[in-house]
Amino acid sequence: MRKIQLLLAMLLLSLSPLASAGTIEMEVNGLVCGFCAQGIEKTLKGLPATEGVFVSLEHRLVAVKLREGADIEEATLRKALKDSGYTVVGIRRTQHSLDDLRTRSKKNGD
Numbered sequence: 001m002r003k004i005q006l007l008l009a010m011l012l013l014s015l016s017p018l019a020s021a022g023t024i025e026m027e028v029n030g031l032v033c034g035f036c037a038q039g040i041e042k043t044l045k046g047l048p049a050t051e052g053v054f055v056s057l058e059h060r061l062v063a064v065k066l067r068e069g070a071d072i073e074e075a076t077l078r079k080a081l082k083d084s085g086y087t088v089v090g091i092r093r094t095q096h097s098l099d100d101l102r103t104r105s106k107k108n109g110d
Contacts, residue, residue, distance in 0.1 A: 021051065021068040023094050025101070026077060030086040031057045043080050047072055054098045056105045060089075065098050 031037070037055035040062055044053045049070035054063040062081070064072065078088045 021066045021070070023096050023098065023101075024064045024066065024072065024074075024077065024091060025094055025096070026062045026064075026081070026091050027089040028060055028062045028081060028086050029089055031055065031060055031062075033057070036086075039084055040081070040086070043084055044077075047076070047080070052098050054101050056101070059105060059108065061101070061105070063096070063098060063101050 028040075031040075034057075037057060040055050041053045044050050044062070044064055047064075049066055049072045050064055051067045052065040054065075055061070064077070066072065074091050077091065081088050
């Protein structure tokens with residue numbers, strides 16, 4: 001019985017968003033220029049859980065790579081972007097790397 005409990009605990013941890021660093025991808029309205037991207041990058045890089053940021057103006061995408069073992073609440077991200085003058089339309093958590101997202105953007109004309 002103890003082994004089953006241990007296996008279940010390990011499974012739950014592996015499914016937890018904190019189990020491994022991931023990426024938070026946000027669809028954002030109001031991105032129009034390079035200054036927008038720079039401002040967003042500066043704001044989001046200031047959050048302790050942020051490892052990196054990627055902004056695609058053409059795809060209205062803002063992606064935040066999380067530090068290992070860290071997380072950012074969606075409300076915190078929405079507030080940071082709203083305070084900067086943008087509207088977050090959607091948020092999803094993925095395992096995409098920022099390099100993958102950059103490559104996809106370039107292939108799609110960004």
